Amino acid sequence: MSKYDDASWHYGGDFPEGLPEKNGATHTGMFLNWCINNDLISDDLKEDGKEEIEKLKQREITGAEFIMDSCDGKFSEYDLNDLGNRFAKDYYADDTDFGNRFSSFADDYVNIFDAKAEESDYEYETFYHIEDTYENYDLMRQVIDHRFEEWKDYSKK
Numbered sequence: 521m522s523k524y525d526d527a528s529w530h531y532g533g534d535f536p537e538g539l540p541e542k543n544g545a546t547h548t549g550m551f552l553n554w555c556i557n558n559d560l561i562s563d564d565l566k567e568d569g570k571e572e573i574e575k576l577k578q579r580e581i582t583g584a585e586f587i588m589d590s591c592d593g594k595f596s597e598y599d600l601n602d603l604g605n606r607f608a609k610d611y612y613a614d615d616t617d618f619g620n621r622f623s624s625f626a627d628d629y630v631n632i633f634d635a636k637a638e639e640s641d642y643e644y645e646t647f648y649h650i651e652d653t654y655e656n657y658d659l660m661r662q663v664i665d666h667r668f669e670e671w672k673d674y675s676k677k
Contacts, residue, residue, distance in 0.1 A: 549583025560604030
């Protein structure tokens with residue numbers, strides 16, 4: 521089973537001092553949160569994380585908190601159903617045909633939050649300084665919704 525992402529890959533490397541390890545999972549948490557809310561997760565994750573998924577849907581916890589607490593900081597094929605994995609392999613994974621033609625999740629993530637910061641005459645120090653908030657998730661959710669629609673058309677070809 522292959523991993524899409526692991527928070528330790530981020531906080532275990534060149535990670536800014538003073539930030540919580542959870543910030544290494546903010547981006548992944550936003551993607552998995554979207555997958556949960558669009559029923560693209562595996563039956564195993566639904567069963568194993570039932571209570572936490574309900575908290576996530578009620579916005580009592582964030583996607584990053586879910587990843588860190590319920591998935592041990594890891595995001596893998598195990599977490600998604602077939603449709604979710606097909607989408608993640610084309611959009612979340614780096615350097616794919618879909619990502620090169622349209623955009624990848626990482627590129628969309630950086631671009632949307634750089635644009636948001638620029639509107640406020642602000643600049644994020646690093647990728648990891650993007651706040652793990654539902655306001656930010658809602659921005660990213662719209663982008664993922666759009667990419668998913670593009671991907672559905674793309675995958676029919």
